[in-house]
Amino acid sequence: MSNVVTIKRGVNIDLVGETNPELGTPHSISTAALKPSDFQGVRFKLSVKEGDEVKAGSPLLYNKDVEAMKFCSPVSGEVVAIVRGAQRRILEVRVLADKKTKFEDFGAVDPHSIDRDAVIEKMLQSGVWPMLKQRPYNVAANPEITPKAIFISGFDTAPLAPDMGIILEGQEKEFQAGVDALAKLTDGPVHLGLSESKPTGKTLASVRGVKVTKYKGPHPAGLVGVHIHHLDPIDKGEHVWTIAPEHVVILGHLFLTGTYNARTVVALSGKEINERRYIQTVIGACVKELLENNLSDDVPVRIISGNVLTGTKIEEDGYMGFYERQITAIREGVEPELFGWLIPKPNKFSISRALPSWFMRQLGQVKYDLDTNNHGEHRAFVVSGEYEKVFPFDIFPVQLLKAILNEDIDAMEKLGLYELVEEDFALCEVVCTSKINVQNIVRDGLNLLRSEVG
């Protein structure tokens, strides 16, 4: 029997626009891109120039500090554009995809038969390494460190979250191989968190060599940070790596076939997407083909690579983020609202009962059609006890945020910033009466802590 951990503090925000549980046909990818902004704390160098031909798995970029760490092309084809922003910072490296993908061959090998260093080397050169994220700091893992454990969350509780069972369907062999490789990387266990209530799908249910823990309760029960906090919290000097299950599949594929196959399934979600389904594509795919003639055109729409809590706003012809498994489109909330603070409108979400959303829930309204409006202006911290309702950590969120704003390294350490990343605070940001951009503050804090402590 696996353990069950109950998460009490949190909230499920049910939005209209769920993805239909059907897998669409694989679509042809025109271009795909790597976006350095997806990877925190890495200084990038280019490995290619415009016009170069690359295969899937050929390095496009590498880490200046750890040169072995490559960031590889998800498709084969021609490097068509290297987009730079202010101060010549690299924003995107775009590759025009071939009709038939050619793969770089890294050699198939059974992870059991090679040692840790060989596993690491294979992962580094093939571009799957950055899928491992490291806490503290939420950065690409440092291969010179041995983490005390590796955590995988096998379910997603965010609003409009995709069903991992569909995303991982039929990938049992790959997932198992990936887990076997991960087991080589840590002295401790590989943890897999599953939902206590939702079916997990065959891939996750059948895997061996992991320590399974089940979680019960509202979002953020599915966040890997919550799992870490309840099983094996991170203290100063300790490291934990995390990886998404769909990335474990890609990792397993590398060991089974010797290729970097960036194929993955993403969910199209959100009310403003007409045909919402699961689609087979590759990491970093251009969303243009996915959304063409598939967006409602009577309202301004925000397209998000990722979910509505932590995703990144992208353009209609933008590219999926490296770590994202869904694309969400919701209405952009640019309409001013007469006496918006006074007139209670049912279609607003709130954890407070100062709005009728609580009442509507009692009446049976369970899903919200939310837009991106801020519903107010930025203020200083005023209301207390609000974040704590949706923050299932034994940590004081407001005090920690104030420590970050004060740039007080000592207080950040003591108050527990080592355990946390931006997404753990996402619900705090949503419920904040003062509309404080909490996740940006957390990112600044992590950057500062990393630069000072290392």
Add this chain to the structure above:
Amino acid sequence: MKALHQFVDNNVHPLFKEGSKLEKYWPVYDGFYTFLFTPGHPADGKAHIRDGVDLKRTMNTVITALIPTLLFGMWNVGYHHFNAIGIDAIFFEQFLFGAIKVIPMVMVSYGVGLGIEFLFCVIKGHQIEEGYLVSGMLIPLIMPVDLPLWMLALSVAFAVIIGKEVFGGTGMNIFNPALLARAFAFFAYPTYMSGDKVWINTTGTEGMMAVDGFSGATALGDYATTGVSQYSALDAFIGIIPGSVGETSVIAIMLGAGLLLFTGIASWRIMLSAVVGGVVMGLIFNAVAPFALSAEQEAFMAVPFWQQLVMGGFAFGVVYMATDPVSGSQTDTGKYVYGFLIGFLSIMIRVFNPAYPEGVMLAILFMNTMAPLVDHYVIQANIKKREQRLALKTATA
């Protein structure tokens, strides 16, 4: 709605935008604009959806919760007035008289307070914040009805400037601004803030002499000086006793408390533990009453503990002032301690110090000072837990 917005956008907005003549007064325009419209600003952080509640909504809910006490206070002012001058009056007359007395207080409070806030925002170039909306309603409710309006205005100015703006505005203040206004008036003009002449308006109608010698002491004042009161506990519960405008009726306050607790805007932890603190102190007094130094004190100490809760400003302070999230304790555990001590000290001060029958004001202001300390220890306990965990790990490693 669209037309109104377009009108504002086309005709008013250009007057205040950057580079225009009235640019300096942008915060004032913005204040009014955002009062009228929730702006069409989309979320600019990492989260793409936001809770529908903002500070305006929060403050508005507190003001709604104050309305029962305001209305009851208006009636109560009139009721006691006509009672004192010995004229029979119907409900409507009583209410009207009270309204004529109280509404100017509210207007002065908001006028002066918001005026100063606007001024500071224009100087700082900041947006106007909502903090004063609640303070502005609280201040007239915790003042005696006969307080001259200029004193009220001075108290408000003191509270807003020294209590809030010098610290950086809404969310930054150390003390509850409304209580600071009361404390200012209390110490600057003690004769207008205590005793037995200020709580009931006894000015007759034109041509009549002011009624002399009518004792309008509050129940607390009675107990503190004589050890008995002409008012029963039921009177105090209903609220037909003299006192500050809004503080008398426990029923009205409970209505407000109900709304604040239901919406979750006020902390139930603070309210509950403050009541518990008051009960505990009341029980202690009941137990030690025989050892009191004087007969009056003994009688006051012997007042049943539950009766202490319905007298004076205790209920009002606990429900509306102690629960101020900015000046109160921020941590959940700290809120229990903070609330408990407010209740405990309120009753202690009122019984032990006859000069300050209104203990709750001083108790809350004192605990405002102590709240960061309480939080400090709560947070240190959390930090210590983490340190011990680390120490344990290094010891076994």
